Amino acid sequence: MDFDLPAEHAMIRDTVREFCEEEIEPIAQEIEDEHRFPEEVFAELGDLDMMGVPVSEEYGGLGGDQLMYALVTEELGRVSGGIGLSYAAHVSLGSKPIELFGTDAQKEEWLRPLAEGEGMGAWALTEPGSGSDASDMDTMAVKEGDEYVLNGTKQFITNASVANSVLVKAVTDPEAGYDGISTFIVDPEDDGFEITTVWDKMGLNSSPTCEIQLDDVRIPEDRLLGEEGEGWTQTMKTLDGGRISIAALSVGLAQGAYEAAKDYAGEREQFGQPIAKFDAIRDKVVDMHRKTERARLLTHKAATEYDKGESVTRESALAKLDASEAAREVAEDAVQVLGGYGYTEDFSPQRFYRDAKLMEIGEGTSEIQHVVLGQQLGL
Known part of the structure; x- marks a missing residue:
């Protein structure tokens, strides 16, 4: 059992992280306030060959696997849930089914422009x-x-x-x-x-x-x-992969919220010391880290099993259920750590909190994930 990322995966993750910090993070609140789809960001992701990460090179994709795609989605979610969501929907829902179920002609006409970043799905x-x-x-x-x-x-x-x-x-x-x-x-x-x-x-x-x-x-x-x-069978297979991407996006939201809270707690002083030194805040930040790491492990496991060609209905539902709830809980705690500042739009936790709630609803609610998992467990 190897928990280290392959070198190529780590390189892609680091490339996307740098892009996110330089190009997306500075405008993340602005595009939310403006309700604006940032076409320029997706054009740049296309230039980086990120718009078709798990799509075969034959049809313009990067030829990566589900784990690599999950890493990219997580990094996007770490700075902008909106960009991460549109990216995940484009890849998992708009592009991947054409590769899985389409004819060669359909892939050439409809999949290639999506994978090459010339359009959205x-x-x-x-x-x-x-x-x-x-x-x-x-x-x-x-x-x-x-x-x-x-x-x-x-x-x-x-x-x-x-x-x-x-x-x-x-x-x-x-x-x-x-x-x-x-x-x-x-x-x-x-x-x-x-x-x-x-x-x-x-x-x-x-x-x-x-x-x-x-x-x-x-x-x-x-x-x-x-x-x-064949539409319903296609839907079930699509959702197995799609739920992994929502889990990855949730992990990114949790990571972003955790980092914001940790940084603030280390800098903000009350009663003559950083608030991170107080048990109430320290324990909260530790729990945020624990929940984020747990969700990441479940997500990476589901992605790895998917890449082996295994059935991942149970793994993807479990990862999606845990990560989505972790994202909401971690983001809520981040707002609390920042106190009044956490409730303002000058700081990111309020955005992570609002974004995280959809993760428990989209691509199957938490309640539906319990139904799926119950069926998988023979209950």
């Missing part, structure tokens, strides 16, 4: 009435000749307003249940595709979260990803 599963029961789907795709016609509404879709392609889940056979769901590659320029809402949120406002309306969107049959009826 998105994935549209959730609907206004579905929530945790994501299979309860009203969006329909009807075959007419050599085209499919899509109608429906998708809700809470990350990156949709800035995406070059959106992977849309739709029902092709209403009588087949899970086996009646399929996946389609939709171009936002297609007639009938409309972004009807970009939500203002509690946090993560540099990452657009959208409602999509599909009104008689006609797409050629070669935009079907895989075969009809």
Whole structure:
């Protein structure tokens, strides 16, 4: 059991960390305040070959593995949850399914620009009435000749307003249940595709979260990803990897909040000494470190098992559950350590706190992770 990162992984992590500290950290609060998607940051990530880390080099990616991708996502989350979220959605949800399930022609046309950083990807599963029961789907795709016609509404879709392609889940056979769901590659320029809402949120406002309306969107049959009826199986496999990325993002948020609290506690003096010397603050910071390290270990284990080709439903759910809750708890404690300053936007803990809450909701709530884990444990 080797806990040391391979040299290439450490090099990528250090490169991204330097970029984050120099280019993202100085604007992290600004882009949140402005609710602005920072296109320039993602262009620079493309220049660094980071937009397709786990995608094969054959289609423009870096050819890295899930662990390397988790490290990049963590570093982004350490300075900006919004940038980390859009990055994770682009890679895990918008790009990777095309590599896993697409034809060579689809990979060349749709995956390559995403992996090379020439565009953003998105994935549209959730609907206004579905929530945790994501299979309860009203969006329909009807075959007419050599085209499919899509109608429906998708809700809470990350990156949709800035995406070059959106992977849309739709029902092709209403009588087949899970086996009646399929996946389609939709171009936002297609007639009938409309972004009807970009939500203002509690946090993560540099990452657009959208409602999509599909009104008689006609797409050629070669935009079907895989075969009809494979959409739900694809979704389950996609979420195994996606939950690892959310776990990694959560670890990054926790790390950023922990570092902010530790630095402040070492500098802030009360009663003639740094507040870190007081048991109440020291113990809080120690617990923040413990929770962050535990979440990181679970995340790296899940990523490593994924890279071995093992089934990681249990590992990814466990990592996502633990890391997301750790991120929220650590960020909350960071606000408390900074006291009144922690509640101001001049300091980062308030942003980490607001950003962390979504980690317990997106890509399966904590409650759903308990359901998944119970099933995996035979309960």
